[in-house]
Every structure is written in C-alpha cells, then in structure tokens.
Amino acid sequence: MDTDERPQLTDIERGLVVGVLIGEGHFGGDGKNPQITLRMHVRHEALFHWLQRCFPRARLYGPYHHGGRSYYQWMARGAVLAEDVLPVVEAVLTEDIDAHVAARVREMRENYPAFFARHDR
Numbered sequence: 001m002d003t004d005e006r007p008q009l010t011d012i013e014r015g016l017v018v019g020v021l022i023g024e025g026h027f028g029g030d031g032k033n034p035q036i037t038l039r040m041h042v043r044h045e046a047l048f049h050w051l052q053r054c055f056p057r058a059r060l061y062g063p064y065h066h067g068g069r070s071y072y073q074w075m076a077r078g079a080v081l082a083e084d085v086l087p088v089v090e091a092v093l094t095e096d097i098d099a100h101v102a103a104r105v106r107e108m109r110e111n112y113p114a115f116f117a118r119h120d121r
Contacts (some may be wrong), residue, residue, distance in 0.1 A: 009054060017054060018092040027104040034112040035077035036085055042070045055084050082119030
C-alpha cells in the first residue's frame with residue numbers, strides 16, 4: 001500500500017484508537033500470524049464501524065449471538081496490522097502509559113519474527 005493511501009488519522013483519532021486497544025484489545029496471534037483482536041458488546045457497534053472507516057483493510061465480524069453474549073469482533077492481521085494499525089499503536093504507546101500492553105506488543109513481535117522482518121523494511 002502506498003503511504004498516501006494509509007489511514008490519515010488526527011491526533012485525537014490516534015489517541016482514541018490506542019486507548020480502546022489498550023483497554024479492550026488483545027495483542028497476540030493464532031500461532032502462525034500475529035493479530036490484534038478487539039471484541040466488545042454490540043452496544044459499541046458505532047465504535048466498530050468507526051474503526052472500519054479508520055482502517056478499511058481490517059476485518060469486522062459479527063454481530064455474534066451465543067452463550068448469552070452479543071458482540072462484534074474486529075481484527076487486524078497481515079499487512080493491515082503491520083502497515084496501518086501497529087504503527088499507530090507503537091507511535092503512542094509507551095511503558096509509562098501501559099507497561100503491560102507495551103510488553104504484549106513486544107511479545108507479539110518476538111513471537112512472529114519472520115512476519116515482522118517481511119513488513120518492517
């Protein structure tokens with residue numbers, strides 16, 4: 001993706017994205033590929049659609065209804081993770097803001113070195 005095509009977020013939008021992911025996101029992977037996953041109740045539907053507008057290459061799934069729960073799931077993996085979402089997170093997130101989540105991001109990078117080697121050029 002050309003740099004000009006990447007999401008252009010305001011400072012407030014970047015802060016909101018990172019805040020939501022710090023509070024509710026999961027930084028990990030499926031054993032083969034890294035991913036950031038956000039799962040929240042359907043009452044946050046507008047937030048999920050806003051995230052999709054911010055990161056159109058990410059995936060939005062749901063709504064799901066089972067086990068007495070109703071939720072959406074948003075996922076960033078592959079190129080959208082490396083090129084669009086993670087640069088936003090890493091530009092804002094520091095140890096001083098949230099050491100636990102910063103460690104999760106580092107661990108995700110360490111667990112998938114080949115993936116990040118391809119995308120961090």
